[in-house]
Amino acid sequence: MTNNSMVSRVENDRVLVLERIFDAPRDLVFKMFKEAEHLKHWWGPRGWEIPICNVDFQPGGFWHYCMKCVDQNLGEFYGMESWGKAVYKEIVEPEKIIYTDYFSDAEGNTNESMPSTEVTLEFIDLGGKTKLINRGEYVSAEALKTVMDMGMLQGITETWDRLEERLNVSK
Numbered sequence: 786m787t788n789n790s791m792v793s794r795v796e797n798d799r800v801l802v803l804e805r806i807f808d809a810p811r812d813l814v815f816k817m818f819k820e821a822e823h824l825k826h827w828w829g830p831r832g833w834e835i836p837i838c839n840v841d842f843q844p845g846g847f848w849h850y851c852m853k854c855v856d857q858n859l860g861e862f863y864g865m866e867s868w869g870k871a872v873y874k875e876i877v878e879p880e881k882i883i884y885t886d887y888f889s890d891a892e893g894n895t896n897e898s899m900p901s902t903e904v905t906l907e908f909i910d911l912g913g914k915t916k917l918i919n920r921g922e923y924v925s926a927e928a929l930k931t932v933m934d935m936g937m938l939q940g941i942t943e944t945w946d947r948l949e950e951r952l953n954v955s956k
Contacts, residue, residue: 832856
């Protein structure tokens with residue numbers, strides 16, 4: 786696996802596994818997922834910003850955010866807002882974060898018509914570099930297909946590219 790390439794695979798028809806090596810120490814990569822100050826600079830695909838980002842980083846706490854499309858070149862998406870909410874289940878700093886990821890509204894109410902995801906992030910120390918493994922488990926193969934059809938893989942690729950850029954300026 787080369788540095789800037791993401792590897793993806795599907796397990797059991799409903800678990801999407803993504804892996805990528807970042808050229809940054811594990812503590813720094815972990816910090817990028819922990820602090821709103823960092824998240825709002827890199828989370829989301831290109832052309833999207835995070836105008837609202839509230840993080841209560843502890844088990845039982847949550848991360849509630851708004852992604853807004855600010856790139857006119859993205860056509861029908863321009864001006865669109867997409868709200869998300871993560872509820873943290875387990876945090877082992879700087880090794881692992883487990884949370885449930887939901888689509889939500891501005892008040893933080895979860896959107897039950899959209900699939901939620903059980904996400905496990907693993908941060909593996911490679912001596913100055915970090916291997917990030919993201920396991921997203923969906924309730925069904927259909928739920929996974931729904932988010933894949935929405936362009937989620939491209940969105941995550943762009944998001945992790947932006948993370949790499951943020952890491953480079955934060956080192």
